Amino acid sequence: KKYINFWLRDYENEIRANALGNFRDLLGATAKNPAMLLYLDNDLNTAPNSPGAKGSFKGLNENYARELMELHTLGIDGGYTQDDIVTLARIFTGWGVDVKGQKGAENGFFFNNNRHDQSEKIFLGHKITANDIEEGKQALDILATHPATAHFISYKLAQYFVADRPPSSLVDLLAKKFLASNGNIKIVLDTLIHSQEFNNPEYYHQKFKTPYQYVVFLVRTAGIQNPNFKRIQGMLSQLSMPMYMCTPPTGYKNTQAAWLNPQAMLQRIGLATAIANGALNRDYHIQYQKLEDNFGNLSPRTKEIIAKSPPKLRSALILGSPEAMYR
Secondary structure: OOOHHHHHHHHHHHHHHHOOOEHHHHHHHHHOOHHHHHHOOHHHOOOOOOOOOEOOEOOOOOHHHHHHHHHHOOOOOOOOOHHHHHHHHHHOOOEEEOOOOOOOOEOOEEEOHHHOOOOOEEEOOEEEOOOOHHHHHHHHHHHHOOHHHHHHHHHHHHHHHOOOOOOHHHHHHHHHHHHHOOOEHHHHHHHHHOOOOOOOHHHOOOOEOOHHHHHHHHHHHHOOOOOOHHHHHHHHHHOOOOOOOOOOOOOOOOOHHHHOOHHHHHHHHHHHHHHHOOOOOOOOOOOHHHHHHHHOOOOHHHHHHHHOOOHHHHHHHHHOOHHHHEO
């Protein structure tokens, strides 16, 4: 596991490079990235009776197969069974990592044919002919074009951009566009942005910012130049969202219920005050009037409270205001 951090930057860059492309390409990039293979133990996934089944490589490891369907594609209610998980794990036997760079690996990815299950398989009703690494690629094709995947990804996008409980009409619209465009993420997002639901005032400022979004908002809105990134990391840890440190494989949640509580609000207000007082750059003076202009949507009540407060507190009050917590 010590090698995961080595590939994290590459993993994130691959996601960014494919974020507005085809979902199948994004899925394939993550499936072969060493950070993912190590994190979900597929580097240990070995056919029990294969020539390579020895030492640490003793048998099937279902971790990646399970999360590939539950978190990356079909969703927990996507219609798959435990047999499908086992079959998918068999399909991905041998997909591993060359941590020492001695096997001519492809960016750290290495397919070990000696640890692969060479038998024919049935996955989600599809026949998978024994064909080494091509079996995994076929499985990714099946998952990327599955209607359950279209719905699951569409729900996630609608939840992130519109509301914690997105309207089903929007999710259905995006899912249809996902399937019609063969998983073109850019087309799906364009549909979302131009949808009636996205442009409905009912959903304006309904998304509570995660700690990461809130801290980034503070830095950008205050216009802080050359912020102290080590302190930013410390702030994220204080707000229970340290970078790359989410314990479960689900990742950090982006819903209000996960982040809105009295303790978290006190911490946010404390950080807003610290940042307003120069905690991220002692040489940069935050201008209250410019800050107010950048913000733009303060309520009359918030403006009234700020106007009655001492001038030295006004920047902190804007950064810690109720309006600052939502996007």
